[in-house]
Amino acid sequence: MRIHVAEHPLIAHKLTALRDRNTDSPTFRRLSDELVTLLAYEATRDVRVSPLEVQTPVSPARGVRLAAPKPLVVPILRAGLGMLDGMVRLLPTAEVGFLGMVRDEGTLVASTYATRLPDDISDRQCYVLDPMLATGGTLIAAIRLLAARGARDVTAICLLAAPEGIAKLDQELAGHPIPVTVVTAAVDDHLNEHGYIVPGLGDAGDRLYGVV
Numbered sequence: 001m002r003i004h005v006a007e008h009p010l011i012a013h014k015l016t017a018l019r020d021r022n023t024d025s026p027t028f029r030r031l032s033d034e035l036v037t038l039l040a041y042e043a044t045r046d047v048r049v050s051p052l053e054v055q056t057p058v059s060p061a062r063g064v065r066l067a068a069p070k071p072l073v074v075p076i077l078r079a080g081l082g083m084l085d086g087m088v089r090l091l092p093t094a095e096v097g098f099l100g101m102v103r104d105e106g107t108l109v110a111s112t113y114a115t116r117l118p119d120d121i122s123d124r125q126c127y128v129l130d131p132m133l134a135t136g137g138t139l140i141a142a143i144r145l146l147a148a149r150g151a152r153d154v155t156a157i158c159l160l161a162a163p164e165g166i167a168k169l170d171q172e173l174a175g176h177p178i179p180v181t182v183v184t185a186a187v188d189d190h191l192n193e194h195g196y197i198v199p200g201l202g203d204a205g206d207r208l209y210g211v212v
């Protein structure tokens with residue numbers, strides 16, 4: 001597994017505002033959207049392109065365009081939905097699959113309540129969106145689901161990660177042939193006794209959409 005912490009003053013600035021408990025939901029949604037676009041810039045460094053020649057007003061110019069097969073973007077509901085628009089704005093040809101997953105707040109075990117993915121994704125570059133990598137249970141379950149459909153190229157974009165979740169993911173993926181990259185804005189200090197990232201930003205889903 002490869003982890004990339006995107007260090008940039010603009011990312012740090014937006015992340016600080018996102019963490020602030022006084023940031024309201026509309027602002028939290030806007031900041032998540034802006035942050036994913038900045039992180040996607042790093043996450044899509046290896047996105048497949050094919051050559052394309054265009055005619056400028058002056059002369060022919062050689063360039064590229066996003067190649068087929070289309071990238072697959074997979075937000076993990078709920079909180080990952082807050083990252084979807086920012087991602088597809090940058091990858092307009094992408095298709096979108098959905099995974100609904102929720103973590104039991106007592107046991108911290110993730111369960112899947114919705115799956116809507118293409119049957120065979122063996123040739124697709126997959127971009128998983130989830131703001132929080134805490135214990136890692138949710139992301140591990142998501143990667144297992146994608147691997148079961150043939151995925152061989154997975155990049156996860158997280159706004160925040162905990163060292164415990166990164167270590168667990170690394171351990172789970174050891175011995176699996178599937179290359180996984182995690183791009184995040186920061187690796188925080190630790191998880192508290194409730195499985196929350198410290199200092200973190202609280203419950204990302206609740207801050208985006210309210211407590212349900």
Ligand SMILES: O=P(O)(O)OC[C@H]1O[C@H](OP(=O)(O)OP(=O)(O)O)[C@H](O)[C@@H]1O
Pocket residue numbers: 076077078079080101102103104108110130131132133134135136137138139165195203204205206
């Ligand atoms: O790394 P983990 O310990 O598995 O925790 C991370 C997960 O917890 C949150 O989702 P939650 O279960 O709160 O669902 P929600 O997005 O619907 O709020 C978050 O969005 C991740 O999916």
Ligand SMILES: O=c1cc[nH]c(=O)[nH]1
Pocket residue numbers: 079132134195196197198200201202203204205
């Ligand atoms: O800190 C955390 C951990 C899991 N899920 C969240 O939304 N926040």
Ligand SMILES: [Mg+2]
Pocket residue numbers: 079203204205206
């Ligand atoms: Mg939540």
